Amino acid sequence: MxxxxxxxxxxxxxxxxxxxxxxxxxxxxxxxxxxxxxxxxxxxxxxxxxxxxxxxxxxxxxxxxxxxxxxxxxxxxxxxxxxxxxxxxxxxxxxxxxxxxxxxxxxxxxxxxxxxxxxxxxxxxxxxxxxxxxxxxxxxxxxxxxxxxxxxxxxxxxxxxxxxxxxxxxxxxxxxxxxxxxxxxxxxxxRKREKPAHQKISDHDIKAIYQVRDKISSSIDKPSSITALTKIAGMNEHKLRGLFTQVFGMGIYDYYQHLRMKEAARLIRDEKLSVSAAGYQVGFENLSHFSRVFEKHIGKKPKKYSSEVR
Known part of the structure; x- marks a missing residue:
């Protein structure tokens, strides 16, 4: 040491x-x-x-x-x-x-x-x-x-x-x-991000944005309302959406969906859950919808992903 x-x-x-x-x-x-x-x-x-x-x-x-x-x-x-x-x-x-x-x-x-x-x-x-x-x-x-x-x-x-x-x-x-x-x-x-107009970000803004991120990630089986998130951030919806996209490169809902799909991929890969069980655990009842969202964020359909990681 x-x-x-x-x-x-x-x-x-x-x-x-x-x-x-x-x-x-x-x-x-x-x-x-x-x-x-x-x-x-x-x-x-x-x-x-x-x-x-x-x-x-x-x-x-x-x-x-x-x-x-x-x-x-x-x-x-x-x-x-x-x-x-x-x-x-x-x-x-x-x-x-x-x-x-x-x-x-x-x-x-x-x-x-x-x-x-x-x-x-x-x-x-x-x-x-x-x-x-x-x-x-x-x-x-x-x-x-x-x-x-x-x-x-x-x-x-x-x-x-x-x-x-x-x-x-x-x-x-x-x-x-x-x-x-x-x-x-x-x-x-x-380079693949959209080119937003970057605005200055204060210490207070940073803290607020991460509080919002933490709230989103703490309940990925159920989305938080934008009203609840603006209260957590202490800023209006327009500013919150703009700063969130600026920091994380995607909108609030897309970020929420991305976290869900990363967790679903982990459940399939590490916990060996079936595709339907993983989808249900992250809050999906419609397997077809889950498959489309998974492919958008992970790059392949969940059944194909499952066959490759097992």
Whole structure:
């Protein structure tokens, strides 16, 4: 543990992170870090949370940098039901380091994540002519927060980074390429979003949007009314719908349906439920309707998905 801490401190000092005070909250299993300064840095780790804790992100030594956090999206096909209950909800989050972000950790939760920080100038050179599509990343007057859905390509690359045995030589080169590959798949997914007008988002807005998201995800077998959600958010319907789509890349109802289908897929894959049982458990009574919605969000009909994962 002491050696791990020293590696974290050495890396943190180089990239401008403040983490030493956070050690008391985590039982760290592994920590690896690679800096490609002055343009980019990446670290990945796994730990168990000792107590409820909220961490506020600090600034970065990488000038005008953007953070990409791939949180708890490491696939583990042998994870037990008991263990899954101790794992926090996965997400991919993008934010400017200039705007502090609060990341909440719950006691006894298991966390595995990858964090990449990259300068906006370097990101522009990578995106080249496509940079115009992501102008909200580069507008210094714009406060933004983006969460994106995990794709199979992202998941596969994450596992290449975290779970595969590291190369014996050219490790730095390997992980730099993998970091760029991860960003490639993420931006390919982001590119498919509609191009909304991005508005500034305040700390209060962020908190409200996540309260709405938590409410939606807490009852996926039954949708929450828009009236209830606007009360939770403390904002009118127009603003709520706009900010929710801006952050999550889809409307409130589509997001709700996506969560239902991800859970249905998990029930079929991990719990070995039949298609009809999985559909019923996430609130569907009409199997044909369930099949259409499942195909829209998962990319294949549930019976075909079931035959492939068994």
């Amino acid at each position: 002491k050696n791990i801490n020293q590696r974290i401190l050495k890396y943190a000092a180089k990239v401008g992170l403040s983490v030493e005070k956070d050690f008391q909250h985590f039982d760290i299993k592994f920590f690896e870090a690679y800096d490609f300064l002055p343009d980019m840095a990446m670290h990945f780790s796994s730990f168990t949370v000792k107590n409820n804790f909220t961490r506020t992100t600090s600034t970065s030594a990488i000038i005008n940098s953007i953070g990409f956090l791939f949180y708890n999206i490491v696939e583990d096909t042998i994870t037990s039901r008991k263990t899954r209950r101790t794992v926090d909800t996965p997400y991919v989050r993008i934010f400017p380091f200039a705007i502090p972000q609060q990341i909440h950790f719950s006691k006894n939760k298991q966390v595995t994540h990858i964090a990449i920080s990259i300068s906006t100038d370097y990101l522009k050179t990578l995106l080249q002519e496509d940079a115009a599509h992501f102008q909200y990343f580069f507008d210094s007057a714009n406060n933004f927060l983006i969460e994106e859905i995990m794709t199979d390509d992202i998941l596969r690359t994450v596992n290449d980074i975290v779970k595969k045995e590291e190369p014996a030589v050219l490790k730095g080169y390997y992980y730099r390429v993998k970091a760029l590959e991860l960003l490639l798949h993420l931006f390919d997914s982001l």
